[in-house]
Each structure stands twice: as structure tokens, then as C-alpha cells.
Amino acid sequence: MAIYSLLFFYPCIGIPGVRERTLIAVKPDGVQRRLVGQIMQRFEQRGFKLVGMKMLQVSEELLSQHYQELRRKPFYPSLLHYMTSGPIVVMVWEGHNVVRTSRIMVGDTNPAEAQAGTVRGDFSIHISRNVVHASDSVEGAQREIQLWFHRKELMDWDCYDHNSTYQL
Numbered sequence: 435m436a437i438y439s440l441l442f443f444y445p446c447i448g449i450p451g452v453r454e455r456t457l458i459a460v461k462p463d464g465v466q467r468r469l470v471g472q473i474m475q476r477f478e479q480r481g482f483k484l485v486g487m488k489m490l491q492v493s494e495e496l497l498s499q500h501y502q503e504l505r506r507k508p509f510y511p512s513l514l515h516y517m518t519s520g521p522i523v524v525m526v527w528e529g530h531n532v533v534r535t536s537r538i539m540v541g542d543t544n545p546a547e548a549q550a551g552t553v554r555g556d557f558s559i560h561i562s563r564n565v566v567h568a569s570d571s572v573e574g575a576q577r578e579i580q581l582w583f584h585r586k587e588l589m590d591w592d593c594y595d596h597n598s599t600y601q602l
């Protein structure tokens with residue numbers, strides 16, 4: 435297929451990084467406190483596109499793969515206990531620079547350091563209960579998305595109003 439017809443059907447592929455994806459999860463404290471809607475609203479209103487979402491009780495096995503770099507940290511046992519204490523809502527969001535922008539929207543790992551206006555800065559006070567997860571790099575996001583989602587659980591779709599989000 436010629437490149438111009440590809441661009442006609444998928445106009446967003448002409449804009450670098452527009453198909454970037456990241457993994458965002460509302461942790462058990464966020465679900466218990468009924469913050470899922472407010473957190474999702476922030477990503478929607480910023481202009482990002484939801485391409486996958488599910489609620490689940492995470493297994494220790496999946497979590498140890500997800501947090502593979504943290505397994506030897508002293509806080510890992512309590513992190514494991516926290517993250518398996520109830521259901522979480524895990525999502526994949528797509529859009530230009532979504533990995534970096536969502537880290538800024540989520541705020542510092544330690545809510546005591548997180549700016550007001552960020553998710554952690556608005557909804558949490560202690561590092562042991564910081565409400566959300568966000569991938570920290572494009573490579574990390576790809577790894578985490580593959581870990582949490584089957585390919586068929588992710589939707590490829592175009593927003594009707596993408597002209598209002600991106601200059602084509």
C-alpha cells in the first residue's frame with residue numbers, strides 16, 4: 435500500500451511518537467478509595483487515548499516480574515503485600531510522549547515530595563500507599579504492557595477528534 439493511502443487511513447502514523455504507549459495502574463489503595471474514575475479522567479482530559487483496561491487481583495508471580503529490579507530492596511516484601519491486598523485496575527494509554535508526560539502527571543514516587551496537581555500529590559501522603567503506577571521509560575512500558583496484556587486485549591482505534599489533539 436502506498437504511504438499516502440496509509441496516511442489517509444491512519445493519519446496519526448505521520449506524527450512521531452503518537453503511537454507511544456504506557457502502562458498505568460491504579461493500585462489497591464486507589465481502588466479501595468474509589469479513585470479510579472478521577473485518575474482515568476486526568477488522562478482522558480489531557481488528550482491521551484485509552485487502548486486497554488482490566489481489573490484483576492495480581493499474583494505474586496506477575497508482580498515479581500513487574501518489579502524485577504526491586505526484588506532485593508528492603509521494602510519489597512511490604513510492596514508485595516500491598517500490591518496483592520486487593521484488586522487493581524491496569525490500563526494502557528496511548529499518545530505523543532505519553533510515557534514522560536504521564537510520569538509528570540503521576541508525580542514523585544514519594545507523595546511527600548509530589549507536587550500538588552499530580553495524582554500522588556493530590557491523593558496520597560506516604561510512599562507505601564502512592565495510589566498509582568506509571569511506566570518509567572518507553573522500553574519499560576513495552577515490557578510491562580506485554581507482561582500485563584495479551585495483544586488481543588489492546589485496541590487499535592482512532593479518535594474522531596484527533597485533529598483537535600494533533601496538527602496533522
Ligand code: UDP
Pocket residue numbers: 504509513542543561562563564566567568570
Ligand atoms: N516503594 C516503597 N518504598 C520505597 C520505594 C518504593 O514502598 O522506599 C514502592 C512504591 O509503591 C513505588 C514502588 O515501590 O511506587 C516502585 O518503586 P519505584 O522506585 O519504581 O517508583 P515508581 O516508579 O512507582 O515511582
Ligand code: MG
Pocket residue numbers: 568570
Ligand atoms: Mg518504577
